Amino acid sequence: xxxxxxxxxxxxxxxxxxxxxxxxxxxxxxxxxxxxxxxxxxxxxxxxxxxxxxxxxxxxxxxxxxxxxxxxxxxxxxxxxxxxxxxxxxxxxxxxxxxxxxxxxxxxxxxxxxxxxxxxxxxxxxxxxxxxxxxxxxxxxxxxxxxxxxxxxxxxxxxxxxxxxxxxxxxxxxxxxxxxxxxxxxxxxxxxxxxxxxxxxxxxxxxxxxxxxxxxxxxxxxxxxxxxxxxxxxxxxxxxxxxxxxxxxxxxxxxxxxxxxxxxxxxxxxxxxxxxxxxxxxxxxxxxxxxxxxxxxxxxxxxxxxxxx
Amino acid sequence: xxxxxxxxxxxxxxxxxxxxxxxxxxxxxxxxxxxxxxxxxxxxxxxxxxxxxxxxxxxxxxxxxxxxxxxxxxxxxxxxxxxxxxxxxxxxxxxxxxxxxxxxxxxxxxxxxxxxxxxxxxxxxxxxxxxxxxxxxxxxxxxxxxxxxxxxxxxxxxxxxxxxxxxxxxxxxxxxxxxxxxxxxxxxxxxxxxxxxxxxxxxxxxxxxxxxxxxxxxxxxxxxxxxxxxxxxxxxxxxxxxxxxxxxxxxxxxxxxxxxxxx
Numbered sequence: 001x002x003x004x005x006x007x008x009x010x011x012x013x014x015x016x017x018x019x020x021x022x023x024x025x026x027x028x029x030x031x032x033x034x035x036x037x038x039x040x041x042x043x044x045x046x047x048x049x050x051x052x053x054x055x056x057x058x059x060x061x062x063x064x065x066x067x068x069x070x071x072x073x074x075x076x077x078x079x080x081x082x083x084x085x086x087x088x089x090x091x092x093x094x095x096x097x098x099x100x101x102x103x104x105x106x107x108x109x110x111x112x113x114x115x116x117x118x119x120x121x122x123x124x125x126x127x128x129x130x131x132x133x134x135x136x137x138x139x140x141x142x143x144x145x146x147x148x149x150x151x152x153x154x155x156x157x158x159x160x161x162x163x164x165x166x167x168x169x170x171x172x173x174x175x176x177x178x179x180x181x182x183x184x185x186x187x188x189x190x191x192x193x194x195x196x197x198x199x200x201x202x203x204x205x206x207x208x209x210x211x212x213x214x215x216x217x218x219x220x221x222x223x224x225x226x227x228x229x230x231x232x233x234x235x236x237x238x239x240x241x242x243x244x245x246x247x248x249x250x251x252x253x254x255x256x257x258x259x260x261x262x263x264x265x266x267x268x269x270x271x272x273x274x275x276x277x278x279x280x281x282x283x284x285x286x287x288x289x290x291x292x293x294x295x296x297x298x299x300x301x302x303x304x305x306x307x308x309x
Numbered sequence: 310x311x312x313x314x315x316x317x318x319x320x321x322x323x324x325x326x327x328x329x330x331x332x333x334x335x336x337x338x339x340x341x342x343x344x345x346x347x348x349x350x351x352x353x354x355x356x357x358x359x360x361x362x363x364x365x366x367x368x369x370x371x372x373x374x375x376x377x378x379x380x381x382x383x384x385x386x387x388x389x390x391x392x393x394x395x396x397x398x399x400x401x402x403x404x405x406x407x408x409x410x411x412x413x414x415x416x417x418x419x420x421x422x423x424x425x426x427x428x429x430x431x432x433x434x435x436x437x438x439x440x441x442x443x444x445x446x447x448x449x450x451x452x453x454x455x456x457x458x459x460x461x462x463x464x465x466x467x468x469x470x471x472x473x474x475x476x477x478x479x480x481x482x483x484x485x486x487x488x489x490x491x492x493x494x495x496x497x498x499x500x501x502x503x504x505x506x507x508x509x510x511x512x513x514x515x516x517x518x519x520x521x522x523x524x525x526x527x528x529x530x531x532x533x534x535x536x537x538x539x540x541x542x543x544x545x546x547x548x549x550x551x552x553x554x555x556x557x558x559x560x561x562x563x564x565x566x567x568x569x570x571x572x
Contacts, residue, residue, distance in 0.1 A: 023536075024535070024536070025535065026534065026535040030533055030534050030535045031533075031535065033310055033311065034311075034313065051549070052549035052550075053549060054548055054549045054550070054551055054552050055537065055540070055552055057542065057571075058527070058539075058540050058541060058542070058552070059527075059528065060537070060538050060539075060540065061528050061529070061530055061536065061538025061539065062528055063358060063359055063360050063384075063528065063530075064359070065357060065359075066356040066357055066359055067356075067359055068359060068360060068530055068538075070530075070536070070538055072536075072537045072538065075537050075540075075552060078549070223356070223359050224356045224359070252356070272359075272530065272536075274531075274535075275360060275530035275531040275535065275536050276351065276359065276360055276361055276530075278313070278400075278531075278533070
């Protein structure tokens with residue numbers, strides 16, 4: 001039985017509903033040596049800023065139970081080097097590209113979106129309004145992230161939408177009481193989709209040295225440890241949104257991905273599990289197809305939000 | 310190009326308390342591996358531990374490679390419980406190898422503790438390719454953790470010992486023994502060990518005008534340049550390029566590149 005895996009995520013056609021989470025796949029080329037990355041529904045690139053960024057001082061990463069904490073701090077090559085050095089490889093391969101962007105103000109996001117569209121640098125924009133690692137950990141409190149304030153989510157979304165005709169997805173933070181509020185704010189401001197979730201804030205202390213494990217003190221928790229939290233947020237948001245959701249948070253297998261689709265995600269992203277298993281996203285695609293065959297589902301879209309309560 | 314494959318464990322033995330030698334059957338990997346490169350080992354299925362464990366390649370054989378490791382946490386503890394005959398998922402070879410350039414007067418290896426791990430392969434390659442058996446400083450807390458002496462002697466290496474407690478060789482740091490060996494311009498020193506040891510080694514080499522390459526260690530998620538978690542700070546003029554990845558830009562660095570003040 002032929003199975004349709006193609007989905008339309010707010011105007012972005014993906015040949016299957018599987019992408020990778022920004023920051024877990026660099027700019028694609030690194031993992032193309034392990035599998036053909038053009039098989040992905042889309043490649044979501046590491047956050048791009050106008051200027052290159054060095055990121056935070058090390059140590060930046062530590063393993064945690066069923067996951068990891070990171071405080072990379074959006075180290076990236078910047079938009080110019082991306083367009084010049086990284087993009088040609090992805091285009092040559094025929095990849096569908098989600099361009100993840102990060103800026104300090106709405107105008108910077110708008111500028112990045114404009115550049116990506118003008119130079120064919122992406123097929124959709126994902127606005128990272130939720131990186132937890134670019135603020136001073138000693139002062140970061142509720143509201144420091146754009147995605148913690150619905151009115152700012154709306155402001156940023158409007159600025160980006162005004163700058164580009166590409167589909168715009170807004171990536172939101174789980175470090176909030178009610179995910180529905182910023183998700184609705186994004187939708188009302190014209191977002192074509194939301195990406196849920198970014199990492200959960202966490203930290204670690206070395207009891208022997210009594211010092212924080214990460215130089216930044218706090219970092220973002222990812223991996224299967226956060227999957228139930230992410231799933232619940234996708235389910236919450238799906239009940240209230242008309243626009244599609246890209247679900248992510250600890251997805252390692254097709255069974256994990258199916259949970260997000262059943263909860264209401266139109267597409268999913270494999271995140272930090274790619275670090276352990278570089279072709280994890282490909283295995284998820286293959287597993288989703290097998291799932292559909294096993295359940296005699298001709299079109300995966302029939303399963304979006306199909307949890308039976 | 311790195312491979313990912315299930316490899317049979319052909320030997321797994323405790324060589325000192327909490328220290329193990331693990332040999333895997335991996336012909337393709339062995340064919341491409343160079344001294345100083347490493348592999349990412351998946352200690353078990355499931356989500357705990359979540360990440361692979363980076364391990365220096367100790368020896369490169371025709372049909373496989375060996376690793377020498379110390380149990381430092383739960384991941385290496387689980388690994389140490391694996392038996393000969395079991396399959397281990399191995400990703401590698403990864404990272405940049407030790408440069409092996411001819412034309413130096415002296416080749417000196419200096420290792421602190423489990424930092425000895427990448428050096429049997431290097432000494433073997435230097436001997437075979439350049440006809441020079443390097444001098445080797447093996448330093449450890451105490452005598453029973455001085456590893457690989459026999460391997461180096463078989464290759465014709467002159468071996469110097471240093472221990473923290475004086476139980477074998479000099480009661481001294483590796484860098485102090487190195488200093489007494491009088492490295493100079495025309496000497497190349499290869500170092501691996503705790504950060505303070507490599508920092509001191511760099512200082513000795515810099516003062517003597519010797520070239521020094523160090524193999525660094527860092528917590529890493531991917532091992533292949535993607536996660537940017539394992540960076541160290543480098544002496545690079547462009548501020549936005551000062552973070553270098555231990556996994557991909559290293560693990561072997563010319564020690565002049567590293568900002569040792571941070572360590």
